[in-house]
Amino acid sequence: MENLGLIFAPLFSYKLLIVLFFGTIFGLILGVLPGLGPTTGGALILPFTMTLDPLSAIVLLTAIYCAGTYGGAITAILINTPGTPAAAATCLDGYPLAQKGEAGRALGMATVSSVIGGIASVIVLIFFAPLLANLAYEFGQPEYFALAIFGLTMLASIGEGSPIKNLIAGAFGILISTVGKDFMTSIDRFTFGINELTEGIGFIPVVVGLFAISEMLTQSTLINQIFNRVALKAVKLPSIDDYKKTWKTIIRSSGIGSFIGVLPAEGGTVASLIGYAEAKRWSKKPEDFGKGSIEGIAGAEAANNAATGGAMVPTLALGIPGSATTAVILTGLIIHGVRPGPDLFREQPEFLYGIFGSMLIANILFFVLGFFGAKIFARITLVPNKLLWPMIFAVSVCGTYSLNQSIIDVWLMLLFGVIGFFMRRYGFSVVPVIIGLILGELVEGTLRQSLVIFDGNWLMFLQRPIALTFFVLSLIALSFPLIKRKKKNDKV
């Protein structure tokens, strides 16, 4: 608590304020453009962060994360296409309300609820992350293994997709992490005689391929698609009546979003869907949902932005990503030589609280920029795909090449682009691959080290109470989709 004053440090650093400003603008642009978003944008910007100090680099990435999550709402409301997957639930009521000539009111509510959700989640982050980090001091290798398994089983409940397909994708991600020299024995695995592969497959080629290149291939199938745009005069602040209708929903969704964000692997998409569903369940007028309900917009937007701070909790405290974008932020931390975990809280509080403070400022910045600039940002969607995507390709190729100056990384990026396209086409989410890739080394490393400690006795895992708790939670996470399906079938 004695470090709380450090939160305001970014306000006194002109360099961090400039980084925050550009990060927020860039995040808004990425959020507005359908198919891009903070995960792809973060991965594309990662090579550029090498010119910055570690704090500025992470502040840039977190500003992109916060603003990008909000930016998706602008496109969701004006063209009925979510700029980011987390804004999908916002379309349901945002676009119908915009069609009624109230686009400004819809965007105003989206902006206000996003900011409240975002700030609430940063407060959760500030108080909860140090507690979790303290708890992590009790963790040994077996506990970390069990925690990583819990994170992976949570993949089963990502989004609305098939839980089994998500698990297959997660296992594929872990498999990618096994490529290269085995870290314990230096034996080559899946290198096929290619020297460059002995170092393993990097995170950037995979994430840029799975997100940017696969999206480019998806866009190639939609070149004749025409969007119906709703004109926007100006963003309007919600009226007193709107506040009266939505304040409970905003508070509830902020809590839901923060909680879901803290869960490993779950992110804004799940948070917004649950936030929206709960808003409908508690509403006095559930019949208005889907027809332009202001509560629907508030429920979805407060929840998806609240997930940003929540997702940073396990990322910073345990090194377990809370979402796909925090996996990119985690990679940024590692690239800049910062090791997330409990020691980070003890040894570099000014770094951590600098991030917390920057996230708060980013939320205020995107409120101002969103409120006054939504009309301009909405115009970005007018850039035709036939010009936009070749440019994104050029940045993707150069960015991927730049990290290791390896042409193999560029080929891998293209390969993962094609894999990602077919995965999405056949209902496999690409997010679990990213989470699996990030957690893969942790899972294998902690498993093997635990077995050394236990002298090969697997049953010893069950004698560790924290590990056992995570295994039980994993079983619950795995059975949750089955229970959900059974309930759905019973209802039908």
Add this chain to the structure above:
Amino acid sequence: MNDVHNEKGTNKSLSLFFKSSFIVSAVIILISSILLYFTFTFDIVPPILNRGIQPATFPKALLILIIALTLLTYFISLKNPWKNEKKLPNSFYITLLSFVVFITVSKFLDFFLGIALLSIIVSYFWGERRVAYLIIVSIIFPLIVFVFFETILGLRFPPGIITNLYYG
């Protein structure tokens, strides 16, 4: 009459093989099986040096898990079929082909030229016909990116006919 029944039955079972769930599952299982075979070629650590499990054990377990889950997905798809995907348009195949052009040109001629060629192919076949815009997308923008990465990040791009001119 019997023959007709048999013929219908044959068609039904044949159509099963053309369903996307069958094709996707078969591809995943085939690739996983090939990779599983490769895990048997990994070096084995002598027991005295071995710590925990063999390097091949973890990937083997993962591949078996992927195969088992894929089989499960397939059997579930028999009850709940996957939605039918639309046929892919020509623009998709052209974009895919432009990747091949990029790889070939950047490998044998020049990295920058590869990006420029891909950009012009994609932009043109996605509907852009204005020459000025094609030049912006295929030459001016990649040049800005190239110079930016080269000067700001100190990146050295792979040698090629155009890159060599730039580096003198």
